[in-house]
Amino acid sequence: MIRYGIVGCGHIAKKHVAAIQAVEGAELFAVCDTNEERLAEFAVDGVRGFTDIADLLKTEVDVICICTPSGLHPQLTIQAAEAKKHVVVEKPMALTLEAADRMIEACERNHVKMAVVHPNRFRPAIRELRNMLESGRFGKIGHANATVRWNRNQAYYDQAPWRGTKEMDGGVLMNQAIHNMDLLLWMMGDVEEVSSYHATRIRKIEAEDTSVSVIRFKSGALGVLEAAVTIYPKNLEESLSIFGETGTAVIGGPTANWIKTWNFEDISEPEKEETIKKVETDPFGIPGHQWIIQDMTEAVKENRQPIVSGLEGRQALSLVIACQQSAETGRAVKMEDLARKK
Template sequence: MIRFGIVGCGHIAKKHVAAIDAVEDAQLVAICDTNEERLKEFAREGVTAYTDLADMLKSDVDVVAICTPSGLHAKLTLQVAEAKKHVIVEKPMALTLEDADAMIEACAKNGVKMAVVHPNRFRPAVVELRRQLDSGAFGKIGHANATVRWNRNQAYYDQASWRGTKAMDGGVLMNQAIHNMDLLLWMMGEVDEVSSYAATRIRDIEAEDTSVSVIRFKNGALGVLEAAVTIYPKNLEESLSIFGERGTAIIGGPTANWIKHWSFADLNEEEAEQVKQRVEQDPFGIPGHQCIIQDMCDAIREDRAPIVDGEAGRQALSLVIACQEAAESGKPVKMDDLKKRG
């Protein structure tokens, strides 16, 4: 059994618990939070509770899942890596590239693996989309579009003091849209340049609640990224669209779990409908967090990098930071300039 510990017993930790319980060769043995009341919610037989991460790291845990506010991810990852424990860190892996690089370096130095939680890659519709891209069915890609039109009302931000702050939350791109941005990068490849606008239009928060960006990829394709948490009265749409010379695909819905359009020159209508129906039968598939946990167990046994490793997490973070810096400066940002920082 691969023994797991969780630090940070907030909302997202519940998904990690369910995922660990669902993986046959994973076992939850420890939880950690400075809030003893939260610990009680997760307490059960066979799981030791800690209020100090240093104490938990002295135990026999193999992997630690970091589920704290985003601004604490880097500090805790370094602590876990130095204790020779593998790391699963929630998104975003960090709020700065300097922290991300330090995390990657610490894990490499200590011979431990790091996975970043970008679970949307495992959605059935997303898997089908990636399969079409890999097959060359789109031909030359013209452009892509990623949209997150969600609602996070003021009560959501008022519920926890860290939400909506630049130091701990990071804004709509960092905290909500980064999953969709990860998918955009996974499908389209490296980014050359970004131009962006951002604003705090409706929510009473420090960070932005609305962002619109234009992207040029290194392969010449263009992209448009729209993200907002101001949609009334509830989540409206998360979508990913790719347009090529021989194919058009749109994945959407309140979350990007359904195929909305699927048209390819080498695929007749009946075949396209079969793909849609296959996804609609089980649009959510195996929960993404469960896939991340299973992959970490497999990566440890096979001595390989996790599917969504630190470098993948850094790419998504880089795009977020590029959009934020372009919006702040009013000038395009070259991704190669960000790479030089590391």
């Protein structure tokens, strides 16, 4: 059995618990939180509880799941790596590239694995989209669009002091849209340059609540990224659209789980309807966190890198940082300037 420990017993930790319990060969061994009341909710049925991660790291735990506020991810990941523990870290892996690089280096130096939680890659509709790209059904790609039109009201930000801050939250791109940015990169490949505008229009927070960016990929294709947490009165849309010379596809809905458009030159109408029906039958599929834990469990046993590794997580973070820098300076940012320095 691969023994898991969870650090941070907040809302997202519940998804990790469910995922670990669902994966064969994985065991929830321990949990850790400085808040003893929250800790008590998770330290049940033989699961050990710790208020100090240093004590948890002294045990025979194999993998640490970091589920704390984003700004704490780097120090806890590095601490776990130095104790020779593998790491599953929630998104964003860090709020700066310098911190992300220190995390990657710590894991490499200690020969442990790191997975970053970008679970949307495993949605059934997204996997169908990826298959169409890999099989060349789009032909030459013209452009792509990623949209997050959600509602996070003021009460959401007020219920935890770290939310909406630059130091611990990072804003709409870092905290909400980074999953969509990961998908955009996974589908479209490396980015060459980005130009962005940010604004804090409605929410009383330090970070931005609205962002619009234009992207040029290394392939020559263009992209548009729109993200906001100001949509009234509830989540409206999360979508990923790709437009090519022989194909058009839109994955959307309040969350990007449904095929909205699926038109390809070499696919018949019955084939199209079959794919749409297959996704509609089970639009959520196996939970993304379960995929991540399953993959990490197998990666440890097989001594390979996880599918969404630290380097993969850094790519999405790099795009967020590029957008932020462009918005702050009023200039386009070249991604080569943010490349990892070895």
